[in-house]
Amino acid sequence: xxxxxxxxxxxAGEFGNAYSARNESEEILRANxxxxxxxxxxxxxxxxxxxxxxxxxxxMNLRALxxxxxxxxxxxxxxEINRLACARLREHGIETHHADFTEDQRSWxxxxxxxxxxxxxIHVPEKRLRAAFAALYDASxxxxxxxxxxxxxxxEVTYRGNQDKLWLDDYGSRFWDQYPDLExxxxxxxxxxxxxxxxxxxxxxxxxxxxx
Numbered sequence: 001x002x003x004x005x006x007x008x009x010x011x012a013g014e015f016g017n018a019y020s021a022r023n024e025s026e027e028i029l030r031a032n033x034x035x036x037x038x039x040x041x042x043x044x045x046x047x048x049x050x051x052x053x054x055x056x057x058x059x060m061n062l063r064a065l066x067x068x069x070x071x072x073x074x075x076x077x078x079x080e081i082n083r084l085a086c087a088r089l090r091e092h093g094i095e096t097h098h099a100d101f102t103e104d105q106r107s108w109x110x111x112x113x114x115x116x117x118x119x120x121x122i123h124v125p126e127k128r129l130r131a132a133f134a135a136l137y138d139a140s141x142x143x144x145x146x147x148x149x150x151x152x153x154x155x156e157v158t159y160r161g162n163q164d165k166l167w168l169d170d171y172g173s174r175f176w177d178q179y180p181d182l183e184x185x186x187x188x189x190x191x192x193x194x195x196x197x198x199x200x201x202x203x204x205x206x207x208x209x210x211x212x
Contacts, residue, residue, distance in 0.1 A: 010165060024058045024088070032064035034197035035190060039204055040114075042186045043143045044070040048113040052077040052139055054101045054132075055120030058088040062116075066092070079108055079135075101135045102128040108139065115140040118147040119202065121171050125164070126154070133178050140209060144182070146175055147190070147204035172205040182207040 048071060053062050056078035065071045077095045080086050089096040097108045102124060115136050124132045136144050151168030159166035176182060186206045190199030 010162070015162075019057065019082075024060060028060050029064055029067075031198050032060055033067050035199055036061070036064055037068055038197055039147075039186075039188060039190070040145065040206070042206055042208075043114055043145065046113060046142065048074045050075055050077070050112045050141075051114045051116065052079065052108060052112040053116040053118070054079045054135060054139075055117060055123075056080045056089060056094075056096075057082070057085045059085075059092055059094055061118055062089075062094055063092055074113075077108055077112070102131040104131075106135070106138070110139050111141045112139050113142050115144045117145070118204075119149075119200070121146070121148050122166050122168065123159075124167075126167070129174070130178060133175050136175070137179050137182075142209055144175075144207040145204065146171060146207065147199075147202045148172075149201065150203040172203065175205075176207065179207075181210060183210060184208075 051062070051065060051071065051074050053076075056062055057080060059078060062076045062078060065074070066076065075095070076093075077097070078086075078089045079097045079099055079101045080089060081098070081100050083098060086096045086098045099105065099107060117136055121129065121132055136146070148171040149168050150170060152170060154167055154169040156164070156167050172184070172187065176184060184205055185208045188204055190197065190202045190204060192198055192201050
């Protein structure tokens with residue numbers, strides 16, 4: 001079995017189900033709401049009507065955006081590999097595509113005002129990373145919001161006793177190197193001990209496509 005298929009089976013199966021169960025709570029929802037209120041400020045200067053998240057899981061990010069007045073007029077789309085998580089997304093009125101976003105099929109289309117990928121690229125094997133970045137770039141009409149664990153050089157870490165499932169990297173630089181036509185309009189660090197908007201030590205970036 002290839003590395004990519006192993007990763008797909010891992011997240012689509014029982015481990016992915018358990019991940020969904022432990023990452024859905026009112027506390028996480030409120031922390032995410034505050035996080036996006038702070039970090040997405042530059043992107044909120046446009047009236048976002050279409051937002052998509054890749055690797056949305058049960059929708060704790062999109063559901064948080066639904067609570068923010070600036071996104072009151074937006075429609076939300078999710079791409080998720082775990083079937084049970086897809087069911088939870090649909091319960092919250094989110095258009096959902098059950099798919100591996102690193103594959104070639106693009107049932108979700110393009111033209112989204114904001115593309116979100118948060119804590120997902122860290123789980124993408126090296127051989128699929130360029131394809132993952134391509135999905136983000138191609139779906140965006142304006143902004144890409146990328147938030148991941150950071151390391152100056154790519155290195156693997158053991159993830160809940162599993163190997164080949166999590167890699168630290170400078171994902172912002174790698175994405176920007178792949179698409180140098182983008183502009184990085186903001187970046188920041190989200191600390192796990194932040195009292196207002198705790199996140200799991202993520203480095204986040206907002207990239208913008210230059211208008212013609």
